[in-house]
Amino acid sequence: MDLKTPARRRDDKGGIVQNPYLPYPVRIDEIVVETEDKNLKTFKLVFLNKEDEEKFNYKAGQFAELSIAGKGEIPIGIASSPVEKGFLKFTVNRAGVVTTHLHSMKEGDIMGVRGPLGNWYPWEMLEGKNILIVGGGFAFTTLRSSIVYMLHPDNRPKFGNIDVVYGARTPGMLLYKDELIQWEKRDDINVHITVDTTDDPDWKYNVGFVPPITEQKAPQGDENTYAIVCGPPIMIKFTQPVLEKLGYDHEHIIMSLENRMKCGIGMCGRCGIGKELVCKDGPVFTLAAINRTPREY
Amino acid sequence: MGVEPDRLHFSWISSAESTKFVEVVTEITEKVKALGPNTHYVKKEAKVA
Amino acid sequence: MIAYTDKVRQIARRLLEDCSVEMVIGFRKGSQPMMNEPCFIKKAEDADQLVWDGNCGINLANYLTGRKEKIAVFAKGCDSRNIVTHIVENKVQRDRLVIIGVPCTGMIDKRLVASQTEGEIEAVSETGDKVVVKLKDGGSTEFDRRQVLQGNCALCVHRNPVIYDELVADLVEEQTDVDHWADIREIEAMDVEKRRRFFEDLLAPCIRCYACRNACPLCYCPTCFVDESRPQWLGKGQDQIDVHTFHFLRAFHCAGRCTDCGACQRACPVGINMRLLTKKLEKDCFELYQWEAGMALDQRPALDTYKPDDPEGFIK
């Protein structure tokens, strides 16, 4: 078989489906160190082939598999927003084999991206609603994507009030600081930045964990308000009762889960929580849906 | 398990015995060279076209 | 050995009734001929689930690590030696354990029986020195018990438990007329090339299910070297070299610890006798250091100690 021909398969309608395991080649265009501990870097990726970029049609909340030849793949939420054209952005924590290698790569290096994968936040349903976004630590990536999407002039009129509670351990650990400051100044979005602790006397935002700050600052839940929550398990655990107290229905709390993944397309079987596969049926679930599955995440 | 005995060597050499170290290493190098490369425990690239 | 069952139940019941232990680990009757299932009971009234016969080959020492309860466990000679190893290696605490010794006359090799039987086996029973196989078509065959023992049991020289708090029966006579190392000597006599081909052939059917490793009471590492990703020691595919590396390294990890309990071979779904690897190391330990694993609580394992008079034959 000719090596250059990708394995293609006819689908039932006679069309051609591409091999879903084959990553699109991309070039690292820019690397930004996000946090003071240097463990988080944002990679700006540009497609080598224009037609791949057109095929990579995503919505805020989806993820992709970053592929490094010789190392493997890693599922990462897409931090750039569909309204930002010409590139993809991923903010990656250095943790395992693939991400550690990724952190050692340079601008100009070639790697791969496979996706977009998984479900997005349900934007169709969220139109016309008030949105509360609660994020913590480096799980803010797809939330950034969502905020940029909603703030785009074409989209802002589609949503009601937008509130954001975002916290990190220290000021130096906050992602996307420049953007946060810009958003803070706007009057069409209420941004509540918080840190667990700080010794900076000039810190002019909140100090405290995300759940209590949410309790103080977030709007009451009602049938027109939805909360999107993404953060470390401990934050989620303590934010949930706060949202319940504020009157958010479990159907109105939208969460993004993480599990170990390989294929990202519902084939390899490891990320299952009951009959749902986090990669394909998620990663976005309502709390009501999560409550119906075994807690294996 | 099919590794030639001369390929593996244990020796007790003190940090002060530099001459012995040189001798042993030279001797083993020659023995291993005489055996040639070990082909059985090297993963083959052949499968990767 | 089948007569042990009553005694096994009786002891389990008593230990649970007087609260000496929280759970008893033993065997219950399996759903297959020649198979029993390791199980636990926590209530005295469940003691009648327990059985003991020639199909209790699984090494129960495997089920002791990582548990918090005070446990009573039934132990054959090999099990007891692995329990000793666990205690020496600080995996279990002696004072949290009631060891009920089971003097053993060997376990039946179900594959051997099946391969020597024409037709499908419906049930297998033991009477004295005989193993009676009832066939599905109504017929039956009889074997001399000694002819159908597991390979390791046939050559076992430590049938009696080496450590116990009580016994289910009188100690049995140890075998003295067995040639324990015959198969290993045969391999040692092969030239390098022949030996390499022998092992290639031996390990060819391996599907890397790791049943051997998991059945082994010694393999309790939290992350096995085959599963490590940083660094990744070996490939995960079916490449022969990766398969060999797994088996050889696992065997070395068991050097001076293996009691030749046969759990690995018994568990293998494709019938590989990987004991040929561990036994060679067992033999070396015995010949070089007069060491047999798990015989006493107060001795450090051969590879764990240094003595000025250790043999240095390998140093030229």
Add this chain to the structure above:
Amino acid sequence: MKVINIDQKKWTKGIDTLGSSYKLIGPVAEKDFHTFEILQQGQLPDMSFTNTRLSPKEVVFPQSEDMFVYSLDQNDEDCNILKEAPKDYSPRVVLGIRPCDARAMRLVKLNFDTEQYKDPYWLRLYEATTFVGLACDQPCATCFCTSTGCGPYHEEGLDILLAKDGDGFKAKVLTDKGRQLAEASGWTDTADDGGAFENARRAAEAGITSKVATDRLRQMDTLELYGADFWEDVSFACINCGTCTYLCPTCWCFDIQDEVHGKKGKRMRNWDSCMFPIFTVHTTGHNPRGTKLHRVRQRFMHKLKYFVDKYDQGIMCVGCGRCVQQCPVNIDIRRVCDLMNSYGSENACAAQG
């Protein structure tokens, strides 16, 4: 009903002829058991086996399979860019696959052939393969296929169904693929069998005495079953080896791995198993299925509940009995299925006893 008669001579000759246009795969005796292997020229499949130790899933889902190849040499223009690994998708035929294993492929297909994504590796091999089944006239004591929506003469997933007939076979052609193969092999001798095929089927089905009830699984509440009290007892003996999953014709989980040799590398996939702790462990060290109870429960819940809920096509088990026979500690899916099926009902005690 019209069937094709294949006497011994025609069988041998037909297989010889097929060798020129198909890759032949069939059961071969190996040491103590049978496995499905590629037949060499002139080699006949050994059709006298009861069942193979390993399922023939490897025919379409190799235990280890290359997906992509790449160069890591900076001087190469396509350095770091993944390319399709060379593959052979020429026509092949599996001779003598049991009906249970063929049905298993159909169940696995639900996973690999979805509306949204298609697994090209599995599907292309599946499509390249013609399945010639061999009906089971002498089931084992561990066979419970008739309880799983399958049976010794089950036709689903087969292109031709053979039944033993003296020294030769009677054949039922079931699909176009089967017709093409029958023509290519010269097996064209049709005759009216006077109902013999049907009678043999009934006799074979009656020979399967091991039964499992699955009727209540669908209506059962997932979380209640998940929290059932029997899992500790069921999972105790388990040593978390992957034997059951590797032998199982319906288990499909896999792992993706990169391997590098010098400046060249490949991305491959290998079978994986929900029995292994590292299957689900996160990079942080957190493991959502951290205990063997979790893992054993996952295996049975997936097969007998999640799958039922997800596809509404029955359980993900065809009753081949391999896991029952080969489990080193005798964990029996039939017992677990009964426990699950009767959970919460008055019969719970009866099933446990």
